[in-house]
Amino acid sequence: MTTEQVWDALAEIPDPEIPLISLVDLGVIRDVAIENGTVRVDFTPTFLGCPALEVMRDAMAERIRALGAEPEIVVHTEDSWSTDRITPAGREKLRASGFAPPAPREPNAPTLVQLQSNVFRCPYCGSTDTRLENIFGPTPCRSLRYCTSCRQPFEQFKTI
Amino acid sequence: MNEQEARSLLEIADDELILGWRDSEWTGIAPFLEEDVAFSSIAQNEIGHARAIYELLSRERGTTADELAFDRSPGEYRSARIVELRLPEGERTVARHYLYEQADATRLERLKQSNDPAVAGLAAKIDREEAYHRMHAAMWFDRLEHEPRFTAALDDLQPLLDAGRDEHTSELQELWEEMTMVRRSQPVGTAW
Secondary structure (H helix, E strand, O other), X not given: OOHHHHHHHHOOOEOOOOXXXXXXXXXXXXXXXXXXXXXXXXXXXXXXXXOHHHHHHHHHHHHHHHOOXXXXXXXXXXXXOOHHHOOHHHHHHHHHOOEEOOOOOOOOOOOHHHXXXXXXOOOOOOOOOEEEEEOOOOOOOEEEEEEOOOOEEEEEEOOO | OOHHHHHHHHHHHHHHHHHHHHHHOOOOOOOOHHHHHHHHHHHHHHHHHHHHHHHHHHHHHOOOHHHHHHOOOHHHOOOOHHHHOOOOOHHHHHHHHHHHHHHHHHHHHHHHXXXXXXXXXXXXXXXXXXXXXHHHHHHHHHHHOOOHHHHHHHHHHHHHHHOOOXXXXXXXXXXXXXXXXXXXXXXXXXXX
């Protein structure tokens, strides 16, 4: 077994809440290493309160067992996952399915003024004539916005 | 981690567990939908932070996160009195949120400078999420800062933030009964 095979297997695991993108697209897998029949996966959780984390961990372990190896999933809570780790392919899949991808992270934490500005693009019509409806949304990682141009509410990934 | 950091981490975890529980009491009954979603999401984050900190502390102490979270008596919690209150009034909930997030930012900033990478890293990760809580609190502060009911709530609650952590409110006992009920009942077939 090679690490490429493991990466390929992990790339087939959908995100439990946005199944259009995979765990590899999401950028939560930092490293994969194989030693004496054990596959070690270094995993960085997204939001600490995200209930999908257990599902992700179990799904990874299951895939690795299916490859005939013993999984060791190491969860790194000291590592700050960032939305900058979502791959370009992952961002495109998000946009195509109606989720506005996150803005790039700047050195300082995002501010309310930024969220209230109109630089965020509607994933449906492409207009930047959009406004913040709620900092919080259906999951910890998303905010709610409204597109004034096509009158469509949409979910915006929080930059973190 | 040094003793002072361990103490601070336990205080944060206890505050976030209890505040998360209190914030979740708005789920389904907040004055309007946006705040229902906001306080539910904040509650989810806070309990996630508490869990990650309990896990870190439990590795040091040779125990488990659940034991730390639920097997202590109410008197052993290190929570601040301000988070323990059941606050059915919207303006008092927002006032607490504003006061708490400011105080929380200060202690997280200190822990981010820790020499222990596990402590500094976790504090930094939590702080990235808290940035959104602070934004939400600041947004409400800007709207309400001249409203007498809101300023009265701030004046009323501030002393409970500053009071020590050795004495608790009677409301912590009630919350503890609710919070630990399932674990204490040991339903058949459970193992924890």
